[in-house]
């Protein structure tokens with residue numbers, strides 16, 4: 001059964017929208033960019049988020065201590081490494097009991113074996129097209145998160161062509177740069193109904 005992660009949540013209205021339709025994961029971005037949250041903001045959103053929905057923290061080459069603090073404070077329970085984090089960093093997170101998703105942005109950042117618990121294959125930020133089945137044909141030993149240019153309109157066709165463990169979406173459920181509750185609901189329904 002493919003799961004769905006809604007990433008880049010920023011406001012309590014975003015949280016209300018996801019609580020309503022219950023995706024399998026929620027994503028808080030700590031990396032620089034327009035979705036960036038402070039730890040205080042993430043802690044506030046976590047308090048509003050349905051306790052059954054795990055929250056994932058997205059980091060790009062952040063210090064280990066920063067990632068661990070976000071977990072220890074309770075903002076997130078899973079770390080998504082979206083930069084060039086080393087195997088040693090990933091193992092240190094795991095040693096502290098934190099599950100890790102390692103993201104690879106294809107084609108610029110080719111997949112390589114990783115000790116992470118999950119692998120994310122992501123098309124470039126701002127890419128117009130999802131990754132193709134040929135690009136997804138990697139020797140993975142972990143469950144796959146598929147990200148990049150996925151929308152409520154294209155996700156069913158993508159799922160017919162490949163069956164990732166998790167569909168990951170952020171900009172694909174936004175309108176004019178803000179999370180759109182209707183698009184979130186449609187995306188979650190399309191993924192959950194496909195199963």
Ligand SMILES: O=C(O)c1ccccc1NCC(=O)[C@H](O)[C@H](O)COP(=O)(O)O
Pocket residue numbers: 007008029031032033034035036058059060082122125126147148149150168169170171172173
């Ligand atoms: O969202 C950001 O600002 C961001 C910044 C730095 C690294 C990763 C970032 N986001 C990752 C994601 O939101 C998702 O994992 C995924 O790439 C979403 O893709 P899309 O739906 O095309 O936005």
